[in-house]
Amino acid sequence: MKRRNFLKGVGLAGLGATLPFSLVEVVWGLGSKPAEHESFTFAYISDSHLTHIQGARFTQNFDQGLRKAILEVNLMNPPPDFVIYGGDLAQLGKREELDHGLELLSGLKPPLKWVIGEHDFYLDMGEYWQDKISPLYYSFDHKGVHFVVLNSILTYQDWIKKWSTPMERMLNMARLDNPQGSPFMVGEAQLRWLKEDLAKYERNVPLVVLSHSPLYKIFKPWNFWTDDAEGVQKLLQRFHRVTVLHGHVHQVLYNQIGNITFYAMMATAWPWPYPVSYVQKPNQVPKLTVFMNRADPFHQRDGTGWDILDLENGTLTNHYQLWMNENRTVAFDFKLEHPVDRNYQDPEKRIPPQFHY
Amino acid sequence: MFTRALFIACLLLALPAQGDEFTKEDLKRWEAEYMKVMEKGEKLFHSTLGSNKVSCDQCHPNAANTHPETYPKFQKQLGKVATLREMINWCLKNPLEGNPLPLDSDEMIALEAYITWERRGTPLAPGKH
Ligand SMILES: [Fe+2]
Ligand SMILES: [Fe+2]
Numbered sequence: 042m043k044r045r046n047f048l049k050g051v052g053l054a055g056l057g058a059t060l061p062f063s064l065v066e067v068v069w070g071l072g073s074k075p076a077e078h079e080s081f082t083f084a085y086i087s088d089s090h091l092t093h094i095q096g097a098r099f100t101q102n103f104d105q106g107l108r109k110a111i112l113e114v115n116l117m118n119p120p121p122d123f124v125i126y127g128g129d130l131a132q133l134g135k136r137e138e139l140d141h142g143l144e145l146l147s148g149l150k151p152p153l154k155w156v157i158g159e160h161d162f163y164l165d166m167g168e169y170w171q172d173k174i175s176p177l178y179y180s181f182d183h184k185g186v187h188f189v190v191l192n193s194i195l196t197y198q199d200w201i202k203k204w205s206t207p208m209e210r211m212l213n214m215a216r217l218d219n220p221q222g223s224p225f226m227v228g229e230a231q232l233r234w235l236k237e238d239l240a241k242y243e244r245n246v247p248l249v250v251l252s253h254s255p256l257y258k259i260f261k262p263w264n265f266w267t268d269d270a271e272g273v274q275k276l277l278q279r280f281h282r283v284t285v286l287h288g289h290v291h292q293v294l295y296n297q298i299g300n301i302t303f304y305a306m307m308a309t310a311w312p313w314p315y316p317v318s319y320v321q322k323p324n325q326v327p328k329l330t331v332f333m334n335r336a337d338p339f340h341q342r343d344g345t346g347w348d349i350l351d352l353e354n355g356t357l358t359n360h361y362q363l364w365m366n367e368n369r370t371v372a373f374d375f376k377l378e379h380p381v382d383r384n385y386q387d388p389e390k391r392i393p394p395q396f397h398y
Numbered sequence: 399m400f401t402r403a404l405f406i407a408c409l410l411l412a413l414p415a416q417g418d419e420f421t422k423e424d425l426k427r428w429e430a431e432y433m434k435v436m437e438k439g440e441k442l443f444h445s446t447l448g449s450n451k452v453s454c455d456q457c458h459p460n461a462a463n464t465h466p467e468t469y470p471k472f473q474k475q476l477g478k479v480a481t482l483r484e485m486i487n488w489c490l491k492n493p494l495e496g497n498p499l500p501l502d503s504d505e506m507i508a509l510e511a512y513i514t515w516e517r518r519g520t521p522l523a524p525g526k527h
Pocket of ligand 1: 129
């Protein structure tokens with residue numbers, strides 16, 4: 042049996058979530074030292090957009106999304122080592138919304154690591170977040186894997202200064218299709234910090250980078266975009282394999298650029314359309330992605346969910362937990378050197394709801 | 399009867415081909431009238447029209463995923479062939495937890511003008527799911 046067929050066979054037979062270790066060793070043996078780390082699982086919850094209405098009232102739909110994710114993560118057995126919160130906890134960066142999110146997330150059993158989103162940031166430029174929740178960028182090591190968290194939703198000073206009130210600035214950043222919007226970026230200071238942070242690590246260290254916006258360019262009109270993405274990618278190039286996990290796009294999305302694998306994480310609040318379904322502007326949506334099913338608006342939680350991530354041999358297997366829908370598993374294929382959907386990657390296997398227009 | 403025929407004849411003599419002549423200025427004005435309503439629709443589409451601070455553009459940036467070219471079409475959830483305006487009202491009532499608009503209201507027409515504008519150039523595909 043050829044290796045490729047064997048891989049496919051594993052997927053079809055559903056022999057569990059991870060690749061057989063022996064197979065992986067063979068592939069890693071092709072010229073480079075295997076990444077040495079203990080396998081583990083973590084979870085990812087993102088984009089809850091909790092919305093304060095008045096007094097004790099919040100938009101129920103979005104509360105329910107986050108509550109459901111928390112409930113399900115707590116049912117994981119064995120529990121994940123930790124949970125990443127991927128940003129956009131609040132809708133308009135209000136303290137009421139961030140506090141409400143913290144209250145709900147206090148019911149989550151595993152420890153949390155935080156990534157900030159633009160909806161959390163642009164009311165007070167991240168002040169409350171840094172004070173009560175987390176630093177905006179940092180790194181940590183877990184079982185031999187190096188994790189880097191970036192604040193990728195910064196933007197140009199001219200844009201930040203042009204608004205008359207903090208809420209006006211927040212509202213203008215919150216509108217995804219705003220013609221007056223401004224592209225996200227990581228910025229010089231963080232790039233310098235990243236370079237220093239990574240300098241301590243060998244090229245074969247398993248590396249996972251966490252950001253809110255995708256660290257590549259998909260569609261500028263909706264800020265599926267980081268302006269200085271190439272600057273970050275350049276710093277990641279010397280590593281053997283890198284995975285970038287991001288929120289913001291509220292959809293199943295994955296890509297491979299050189300040695301870097303990119304995965305978007307599900308939102309608990311609502312799904313965004315794929316940019317291919319806006320016909321007035323060109324897009325660079327990755328051809329590799331098999332789209333999620335078109336959401337049925339009559340089922341409130343359709344098109345939303347969260348992710349379970351198995352990290353083994355320096356690469357991820359991403360189990361998209363899709364409410365009201367069949368779950369999807371996308372895993373790194375060592376032969377093809379890019380992520381592959383376990384069931385639908387072959388164009389012949391695709392189903393009508395995966396076609397967006 | 400005679401009077402009416404005479405009146406029409408006089409009208410035709412006085413203003414030949416009145417019905418199908420219009421100027422560039424007319425075209426500009428008509429387009430401007432449309433754009434005014436379209437822009438009103440764009441504002442409404444990005445406002446919290448219901449009771450829960452949710453706006454249409456939160457699920458439909460640039461009105462994407464609304465597919466105005468496919469209406470009227472069978473909506474299995476409604477069990478009938480429905481119009482775009484009925485679906486707009488469905489969204490107002492459900493995700494936005496608000497009140498439906500009269501189908502012929504200025505607001506409804508403005509929303510429709512914006513949604514179709516964002517989809518301009520797409521061939522009609524009535525009934526397509
Ligand atoms: Fe978001
Ligand atoms: Fe975001």
